[in-house]
Amino acid sequence: MTILISGDKMTIDKILLDHGSGGKLSHKLISEILVPIFDNPILSSMDDGAVFEIPKGKMAFSTDTYVVDPIFFPGGDIGELAVNGTVNDIAMCGASPVYLSAGLIIEEGFSIHDLEKILKTMEKAARKAKVYIVTGDTKVVPKGAADKIFINTSGIGMIYDKADTASSNAKPGDKIIISGTMADHGITILTQREGMKFDTSIKSDTAPLNHVVKNMLTDYPQAVHVLRDPTRGGVGTALNEIAESSKAGIKIYEQRLPVKKEVAGICELLGFDPLYIANEGKFIAVVSPDMADQVLKLIHEDEYGRDACIIGQVTDDHPGRVFMETSIGGTRIVDMLTGEQLPRIC
Incomplete structure (x- = not known):
C-alpha cells in the first residue's frame, strides 16, 4: 500500500478497513470518488436514501448481486455486468428501468485504481441504458x-x-425468438478464469436490452407474450421455466440455435452444452405467431439484436416440458439444468 501526504491531502492507493468505518475515509471515498462519477441531482444530496417522484402506474422492482470471477474480462467487467443485469431484469418485466441503487462489498487491500475503473464502467453502462444510480452503500x-x-x-x-x-x-x-447467439458470456468467463488461450475473439455479450424491449412493447405490446433473459442456467433452463409456468410444451430446433463457431468448438472440446451456458445480453421472446416476423424484424434493427432468430414454438404436446428436434431428425427432452456448471459467472 502507498500513502502519499501533501499538505492536508492524503492519497491512498488501496482500500482500507477504515474506508468502511463510516468516518473520514468513508466520507472521502463517497464524496471524492463515488459521487463525482455517478453525479446526478438525486444522488448528490447524499441523504440516507433517494427521494424522487414517479408517474402513476404499475412498477417493476428487481435486485441481484454480482460475484463474477474474474472481475475484468473481454467485453466488460463486474460493474458493467451489474448495471446491465438489473436493467435487463426490469426490462424483462415489461418495464422501462428508471433508477438503480449500487451496494459495494470491497475486500481490504483492493486497488482504488481498479475501483475507479469499475465505477466508471458502471456510470457508462447506466448512461447507455438511460438510467440513474441514485443511492448506494459501501x-x-x-x-x-x-x-x-x-x-x-x-x-x-x-x-x-x-x-x-x-x-x-x-x-x-x-x-x-432468441435475440442473438448463445453462451458467449459463460464461455468467456470460463476461458478467462482457467487461463485458456484460444485464437478467437470471444467476449462477453453483456449489454442493456431495455431499448429494444421498449421498441417491441411500444409497437407490438399485445404480440409479446413472454420475455426472459437466459442468464444462469442458459436458454434451456429459461425455456423450462416458461413451459412449467404456462403448462404448455415447447419445441425447439437444434439447427436453428445460434451459436458462434468458436463458442461451439470450445463447448464441444470441454463437454458443455451451449443451451445451459449463461448469457448476459440476450433475451427470449415468446410472441404471437401472426406477428412473429414483424417483431423479429424490429429486433434486427437494434444493435444487440442483429443475430436474432426464431428457434421454436409453443405446442400442446408434452405440457410443461421442452423438447428439441435434433439435427439428425430425432427428438430429445431438454431438461432443466441440475447443479451449477459454471459458478460465479455473474
Missing part, C-alpha cells in the same frame, strides 16, 4: 473475507401500457 471487509469486490444492484422501472410479459402467458402456436 462496506469493506477484512482481507480474505471476500474476493476483491462484490456488487449488488437494485432497480425500479415503470411497466409499459398494456405490457404483460409473465412466463405463464405462453400459448400453443406462439413463436420463440
Whole structure:
C-alpha cells in the first residue's frame, strides 16, 4: 500500500478497513470518488436514501448481486455486468428501468485504481441504458473475507401500457425468438478464469436490452407474450421455466440455435452444452405467431439484436416440458439444468 501526504491531502492507493468505518475515509471515498462519477441531482444530496417522484402506474422492482470471477474480462467487467443485469431484469418485466441503487462489498487491500475503473464502467453502462444510480452503500471487509469486490444492484422501472410479459402467458402456436447467439458470456468467463488461450475473439455479450424491449412493447405490446433473459442456467433452463409456468410444451430446433463457431468448438472440446451456458445480453421472446416476423424484424434493427432468430414454438404436446428436434431428425427432452456448471459467472 502507498500513502502519499501533501499538505492536508492524503492519497491512498488501496482500500482500507477504515474506508468502511463510516468516518473520514468513508466520507472521502463517497464524496471524492463515488459521487463525482455517478453525479446526478438525486444522488448528490447524499441523504440516507433517494427521494424522487414517479408517474402513476404499475412498477417493476428487481435486485441481484454480482460475484463474477474474474472481475475484468473481454467485453466488460463486474460493474458493467451489474448495471446491465438489473436493467435487463426490469426490462424483462415489461418495464422501462428508471433508477438503480449500487451496494459495494470491497475486500481490504483492493486497488482504488481498479475501483475507479469499475465505477466508471458502471456510470457508462447506466448512461447507455438511460438510467440513474441514485443511492448506494459501501462496506469493506477484512482481507480474505471476500474476493476483491462484490456488487449488488437494485432497480425500479415503470411497466409499459398494456405490457404483460409473465412466463405463464405462453400459448400453443406462439413463436420463440432468441435475440442473438448463445453462451458467449459463460464461455468467456470460463476461458478467462482457467487461463485458456484460444485464437478467437470471444467476449462477453453483456449489454442493456431495455431499448429494444421498449421498441417491441411500444409497437407490438399485445404480440409479446413472454420475455426472459437466459442468464444462469442458459436458454434451456429459461425455456423450462416458461413451459412449467404456462403448462404448455415447447419445441425447439437444434439447427436453428445460434451459436458462434468458436463458442461451439470450445463447448464441444470441454463437454458443455451451449443451451445451459449463461448469457448476459440476450433475451427470449415468446410472441404471437401472426406477428412473429414483424417483431423479429424490429429486433434486427437494434444493435444487440442483429443475430436474432426464431428457434421454436409453443405446442400442446408434452405440457410443461421442452423438447428439441435434433439435427439428425430425432427428438430429445431438454431438461432443466441440475447443479451449477459454471459458478460465479455473474
